[in-house]
Amino acid sequence: MNTSLKVLLIDDHEMLLRGLTLLFETIEGIDIVATTTQGGQSLSLARGHAVDVVVTDAAMPGVDGLRVVKMCAKEFPVLVLTTFDDAKLVSTLIAAGASGYLLKDIQPEELARAIRAAVSGGLVLDPRIARFAHGTVEQRSELAILTRAERGVAELVSLGLTNKDIAGQLVLAEGTVKNHVSQLLRKLGAKDRTALALRLARSLQNETA
Structure with a gap:
């Protein structure tokens, strides 16, 4: 299995995409299933390939990294991999x-760990730029630490729904919902x-304020 x-x-430099793809072929447990130089294709490609994470450059012509984050982050973890500190x-972007901000000279093993952490719901920052985001991370909604599955359950818990009702709406086993609520x-x-x-309810309201 x-x-x-x-x-x-996602990167507007074709050669970099090829290089990263070759790099990841040497890392077990991570597969590059799609690449594009066009940020505008990000959401459709992510959905079409049912990806676990999107990795994008920050500065690109047309649809840049910020727009990619805004398009995709509600459905997929998005890691920004760039040269700009x-x-x-x-x-x-945070x-x-x-879900993370990394510099392109990061070691392959560190990048792989960052991808796994982002998929698990973590926030990953390159140590060299972490100080820049300190205040932003503190101000960011506490819901940012939730996985996508937990977020879906959280929104229904905030409405007062029971585990049984939530399971019905999300097509999940009631035991799975119970585990998410415990988390x-x-x-x-x-x-x-x-x-x-x-x-x-308060956190969700603050996000939309």
Whole structure:
């Protein structure tokens, strides 16, 4: 059974895409299933290939990395891989929902670890630019630490739905929903389900404010 993570690579430099693809062929457990030089194709490609993570450059003509993040981050973790260590750019991309910001001279093993961490719901920052994003990470919604599956359950918990109702709406086993709720309680430090629902409702409202 193939359990490799599926990655979409986006960069306006064709040679870099080829190089990264060859690099990942040497890393077990990660497969490049699609590449493109056009940021505008990111969401359709990510959906079409059912990828686990999107890796994009920041500065590109037309649809840039910020737009890619805004297009894809609600459905897929998006890692930004770039040469720019600009403080404003880092903060803007993280605030927009990027799951990580890495510099292109990162070691292959570190990049692979970053991809796995992003898929697990983590926020990954290159140590050389982490200080730029410190304030942004603190201000970012606490829901950013949730996985996509947890986020879906969280939105329904905030509405007061029971595990059975949530399972029905999301087409999940009730036990799976229960496990997600347990993770939400742990991650958000809520003492019980009522406190969790109130906290989630407030966080979701703040995101759209």
